[in-house]
Amino acid sequence: MRIEGKPRIVVIGGGTGLSVLLRGIKKYPVDITAIVTVADDGGSSGRIRDEMDIPSPGDIRNVLAALSDVEPLIEQMFQHRFKTSNELSGHSLGNLIIAALTSITGDFVHAIQEMSKVLNVRGKVLPAANQSVILHAEMEDGSIVSGESKIPYSGKKIKKVFLTPEVIHPLPEAIRAIRSADLIIVGPGSLYTSILPNLLVPEIGMEVCNSKAKKVYICNLMTQAGETLDFTASDHVKAIYDHMDCSFIDTILVNNEEVPLEIQEKYKEELAKPVIYDVDRLMSLGIDVIYDQILTFKEGYIRHDTAKVAKILYSLLDKEIKENKE
Structure with missing residues (x-):
């Protein structure tokens, strides 16, 4: 951990969740690098x-x-x-x-x-790759669906996702940022279409696995039809590990606040419901679990509370700094 200067945070993801998170983190004295999916x-x-x-x-x-x-x-x-x-x-x-x-x-x-x-x-804002990439999903029935926007609407369960072309080069700046990071944050965001497309860029995934930085996964608040229907928190983690061939998450941040029934009813139309946080299973995977009230409501939709999440993440950094000074 860096004792002098700003601690370095790398945030990996895409979609609305990443943007919400960054609005809170930027208010702290940290050096931010956002690695963003370009598979849309x-x-x-x-x-x-x-x-x-x-x-x-x-x-x-x-x-x-x-x-x-x-x-x-x-x-x-x-x-x-x-x-x-x-x-x-x-x-x-x-x-x-x-x-x-x-x-x-x-x-x-x-x-x-x-x-x-x-x-x-x-x-710094860096694309996961400086080239056009296409996201594909292999479904459990063996069929292939191509295109990030089409995958959630296939009506089938995803077995795995992958990128083309076969050779995709990450930016050297992204690799350097991961190697020098003090904290790596993955998520929140759509599991198969926002998070994994970054980690599937070969060198990015490998560098995240090999990094000595503390790695935090911010779990989604709600399941997502066409991607994570009925997924628990550990199911999200397992899907990431299955694609990465390594177990790298140190800490998971999950919500412990009840989602109001009227909000749940609204999400039922989308076949979405609150993610179940199976803590025992998460702990059996060797992951530290941070429980907190981290949700807020915006125009009838659930979002992560950007100020609360940023405060928790910065406290993790602060703790690391103090431990390394002792």
Whole structure:
């Protein structure tokens, strides 16, 4: 653990969960590197990816916005999604700007770096790969479903997910960040379509396994139809381990607050329900379990309480620093 200077945190994931988490963490004196999935193929991101043959910008855009330090109107403009009757319909302005910068600079990563300067981003935002990748799922019946946006709607149970092309190179900056990290955070986010696509980039997964940093998994609050139907917390962990061929999670953060029945009823329409935290099974896997009230409600949906989760994560770092000083 680094005694002097800011402790280094690497956060791995994608989707809404990652952005919510980062809004809380950026308020602490830490050096943040976010490694973000680029397997999204739906909506505006998918259209840009297919037309320009670049990595999907959507999750990157959300993370840049979450870590930005600009006037709220600038962030709102960056996140604005057009609702028109022409080809602009459905596109996010931020996605278009990232695509334009990629065209101007000739490189997706360079575009992200330039956008980070414009948005005064706190930390580094890195794609899991600097190339277009496709996520596939092998179902339990042996069929293959291709495309991140299609996998949850296949109506079948996932056996495993994998990426193409076969050779995918991570960014050297991502490898360096993992090697020098004091804390590695995985999640929250869709298990098969936001978290695993990062860890399946070969060298990223290997470096996470080999890292001596404390590794924390933030478990989802609700199950997800088409991905984790009826999954317990340990089922989430087991799925990650099965794909990684190593057991690397030191600590899991789980919620111990009751989800109100009216919220549960709303989620029933999506075949989702609160994740059961099977603590005994988690502990048998050698994982420290942190229980806390970490949920909040936004527009009728459940989200992780960004301030509470960030405080817990920073306390883990603080504890490590103190132990290493003694």
